[in-house]
Amino acid sequence: MTEPALATLTRLRTACSQCNLRELCLPVGLSADELQTLDNLVSTRRKVRRGDSLFYGGEPFSALYAVRYGFFKSTLTSGDGREQVTGFYMAGELLGMDGIGGDRHTCTLTALEDSEVCVMPFARVEDLSRNFEPLQRHFHKVLSREIVRDQGVMMLLGSMRAEERLAAFLVNLSQRLTARGFSASEFVLRMTRDEIGSYLGMKLETVSRLFSRFQEDGLIEVHQKHVRILDIGGLKRVMAQAQSAP
Amino acid sequence: MTEPALATLTRLRTACSQCNLRELCLPVGLSADELQTLDNLVSTRRKVRRGDSLFYGGEPFSALYAVRYGFFKSTLTSGDGREQVTGFYMAGELLGMDGIGGDRHTCTLTALEDSEVCVMPFARVEDLSRNFEPLQRHFHKVLSREIVRDQGVMMLLGSMRAEERLAAFLVNLSQRLTARGFSASEFVLRMTRDEIGSYLGMKLETVSRLFSRFQEDGLIEVHQKHVRILDIGGLKRVMAQAQSAP
DNA sequence: CGACCCGCTTGACCGGGATCAAGCGGCCGG
DNA sequence: CCGGCCGCTTGATCCCGGTCAAGCGGGTCG
Structure with missing residues (x-):
């Protein structure tokens, strides 16, 4: 393949209108015509090696990022050095929205496997939003959904027991993987037990013990990072089993 | 006072440019000129009696609300009926952003004392945002700050001990009251112990016992809903006291 | 290919906070 | 002004999940 041909291919693949993630990413719900307008939303791509960070808490904010492939965790570090995992992100999800409010990022985003993101300079996002109502509407929805997601985690952490939390975590993971065309029942965890634990409080x-217990109960099969879900209904039952005694 | 005069007064007071909350509310940081542009952002006011709800989870979303005076809690109800308090809101804070993403509200907003809000039809917010960059920028910041706030709560719930959480809660409350010109050291809790407990997981x-302990330790004085903070530095120390043993 | 390190599992024990229970008192409505 | 109820406090006990500890195995890097 000649050099110019390669460049063209890359350019093509950079366009949102050609991206196979568009059904999951920022341009959700746009028509083919409308998508053309977005093709200059993304300035570049950026690869992030496993273990490397896309940005750190405290760094100046300048762009949002859409995950093309790979897997990220976001972490928050408190004054006294404690680290809390605040989320896991996969293909099509948007990163960096925490930075808009204070012009610097509050959390750190670290790749848990070799990954690539689309870089969307925030000034450009706002520009396009002002001139292109469908993008504006959708961008607001994405921000709002992040708020709703966080509130869901608050409910998880505030009112559920450890086994309920882990079941909810597995169900959520399975659903998001399904939406991306992966198997709903068999997957590889990209994060460590420690990271799961931090996320779930x-x-x-405890994470390890609960995995073992779920396995004994025939809900899942675990082998290190390999998970196979045997009884999704059972997991959902565990997740909602509020002490239902009279 | 004649009827027309009263109407005029009301109209005046409805304008953002005349509102004494503008330093805390959506129009933060706008110049006097720019503020004029916002004067038709708010369609009406709405009073909410103590115990009544501004909106319920599941209701269609149509507007954002800015608290003029009063105090609200937001709650999320899970499938199995458990209720989680996800936030407390006071004058100048924005409500309803959870509804943007799915076109219906996910949480319920309930007044904990007689309150009043400004109603901002969301279509109008988006319209004005498209044509008025400073509002757009600020609105995005408000959304982002809500995300950051929620992540802070996740850290609270995920990695702090009960006494650290309650100390953090009191410090936060004191700071927000100070910003509104109230005493930083003496205030009346608008929520019950149960609601504080739900919020803090x-x-x-446990809430009650910790209040008593803080009082014994000379950090605060509590008498039912009356709280006086005696040693804010001490509270901050409790809040960050990660097990610092060697 | 092989060794080492890191992440995972499992056991034993402990303790923070939940649960159950009882009594008090402030506030609201009659 | 008075009675009742709801929200708060406090005690006793329990148990879930944390802590400490030890050993294993698999993936990674030399």
Whole structure:
């Protein structure tokens, strides 16, 4: 393949209108025509190696990022050094929205496997939003959904027991993977037990023990990072099993 | 006072440019000129009696609300009926952003004292945003700050001990009251122990016991809903006291 | 290909906060 | 002004999940 041909291919693949993630990403719900307008939303791509960070808490904010492929965690570090995992992000999801409010990022985004993101300079996002109502509407929805997602986590952490939280986590993961065309029942965890634990407000030993318990109960099969869901209905039942005694 | 004069007064007071909350509310940071542009952002006012709800989870979304005076809690109800308090809101804060993403509200907003809000039809917010860059920028910041706030709560719930959470809650409350010109050290809690507990992921008995402990330790004085903060530095120390043993 | 390190599992024990229970008192409505 | 109820406090006990500890195994890097 000659050099110019390669460049063209890359250019083509950079366009939102050609991206196979458009059904999951910022341009959700736009018509083919409308999508053309977005083709200069993304300035560049950026690869992030496993273990490297896309940005750090405290860094100046300048752009949003859409995950093309890979897997990220976001972490918040408190004054006294404690680290809290605040989310996991996969293909088509938007990163960096925490930075808009204070012009610097509040959390750190770290790749849990080799990943690539689309870089969308925020000034450009706002420009296009002002001139292109469908994008504006959708961008607001994405921001709002992040708020709703966070509130869901608050409910998880505030009112559910450890086993309910882990079941909810697995169900959520399975659903998001399904939406991306992966198997709903068999997947590889990209994060460690410690990271799951931090996200769910429990210790890594508890995560490990609960995985074992779920396995004994025939709900899942676990082998290190490999998980196979055997009984999704059972997991959903665990997740909602509020002490239902009279 | 004649009827027309009263109407005029009301009209005047409805304008953002005349509102004494503008430093806390949506129009933060706008010049006097720019503020004029916002004067038709607010369609009406709405009073909400203590105990009544501004909107319920599941209701169609149509507007954002800015608190003029009063105090609100937001709650999320899970499938199995458990209720989680996800936030408390006071004058100048924006309500209803959870509804943008799915065109219906996900949480319920209930007044904890007699309150009043400005109603801002969301279509109008988006219209004005498209034509008025400073509002757009600020609106995005408000949305982002809500995300950051929620992440802070996730850190609270996920990685702090009960006494650290309650200390953080009191410090936060004190700071927000100060910003509104109230005493930083003496205030009346508008919410019950149960509501504080739900928000902080603990039981009402634990909240009560911790209040008593803080009082014994000379950090605060509590008498039912009356709280006086005696040692804000001490509270901040409790809040960050990660097990700092070697 | 092989060794080492890191992440995972599992056990034993402990303790913070939940649960259950009882009594008090402030506030609201009659 | 008075009675009742709801919200708060406090005690006793329990148990879930944290902590400490030890060993294993698999993936990664030399």
